Amino acid sequence: MGYKMGLKEFDKIFEILSQDYEIYGPKTIEKAGRFSDTNNIRYEKISSIEELEYKEKSLFSPKDVLFPVNETMFNIEGEKLKEIEEEDKKYLIFLRSCDLNAIDRLDNMFLKNGNIEDNYYKKKRQNTKFILMECIESYLNCFCVSMNTNKADNYSMGIKLANDEIYLEIKDKEFDDLFKGCEKENYTVKFIEENQHKVEVPNIEDIKLELFNDEMWEAYDRCIGCGRCNFSCPTCTCFTTTDIYYDENKTKGERRRTWASCHVDGFSDMAGGHSFRQNTGSRMRYKVMHKIYNYKKRFGENMCVGCGRCDDRCPEYISYAKCINLVTEKTREEA
């Protein structure tokens, strides 16, 4: 069912939803950008539709709602691990089609890989519903069409903001009642059909072992290993666990996990000093081949969803999208 209403009117519904749900969406944080006087756009709890950054592309993905940058896994008392007691919360997340497709990648890693469910992710995920934001235009560096992630269907509501009005597509029966008496409108979410950037992903059958040792990766040694690409990626799921104890009371502490990056030093360091992928170029190879090849061999689809945030964020202006095209070219040369 479709509706149309003013933003103020929708905020009344937003308020009702807020009673049951924690609502997250991309939000502009003034002056918090990477250069002076620039803004950041990242996922935050929002309390009205006015706070939602609808026009611009977010620099960070919604993944941190379900998989926080830092997450306490256990409280520790003495040597005893105590489970975190948290009330069951329900989450509503405003996101775009690429990011909704990325949730499917997170599900594969956290719920399916190794046939073991990650309880922390699952607890949030099973109580989460999605509100799809229609993309009016394709943004800089987006290549969702190439990755088949320009479309999605597992959302509860779809929205479009235009001329201070909100258009709504309600797919989830749970929300039908909220819109009784609202002005009906024949609206369904439209999807981007073309991006400026086009990326051609290689056929997995064409990838030869030699490609992993190809000299093309040396060009990426200019990567400085900052990890920005991984941290802005909606599909990167790696983490490192760390224990801490409190300075004020050394008998108490926490076991935590924190996002990890395969580009950052230390990712593969083992006790005793061994590590792999010393050159950042080989770390680029490790990431790129995972996103478009290794993950696909394991789960049957590409991990990358073509949001292009890694290219938006790279301080060395390394283009991951161009790298994929280069890999595809290489596989043709060798074939």
Added chain:
Amino acid sequence: MNPYMTYPAKIKKIEKHTDIDYTFYIEKIFDVREGQFFQVSIPKHGEAPISISTFDDETIELTIRRVGIVTDEIFNKTVGDYIYLRGPYGNYFDVEKYFGRDLVIISGGTGLAPVKGVVKYFAENRDKVNSIKLISGFKSSKDILFRDDFKDWEDKIDCILTIDREEEDWDGHVGFVTDYAKNLDTSNLDNLRVIMVGPPPMMKFTGIELNKIGIEDENITVSFERKMSCGIGKCGHCRIDETYVCLEGPIFDYKQGKKLID
């Protein structure tokens, strides 16, 4: 169910091999197989993957090298204290695969620990293999692990215990394990099976020597060590290509293992 929950296991005995390598004998609180590993932790200090060296009905042996924050804390523990475990994780050495074979086990340094269960099994069940040879290399005589076990094994199996360089008061074997690998008796090649465990360069060069004398990759088994934070295919640190060492490993057929590019 929280798969990250850990369980206390009491330390029953501590055996010191070198200044930094101890074996902790702990209560057997889980069923385990040869070659598997645990996530071992000391709460407030952290977790680390540690391979199981051997076990019996009541005890599990973990041979641990003191190299970091977690292992420092483990080394502060004494008999009667607890360490915390979850697992066991990973696949295991299937000893039955070697019944009737001419088995050669090649280890480099602490790489002997994860394969020790197999050595022990065949030392105790010598008639189950046609022949068994252990080639075990250490940097120097100070680094040798399981000296008492070697004394016991020497009677039962063909042992080559070697150190990298000549030393005064050392009248045993000298040289890298690769030097001994290249001279293996290959008169019954079809029946020969090799397990090799050690640091990545040692396995690479041993593999090359074994191939040279005609031993095919599918007759070689390896065990990999990688950084891990979870042990259950979530944290991503141990991934090589589409393989998770914690899930599909740590033990690999070398035919597959050789193709894994870090």
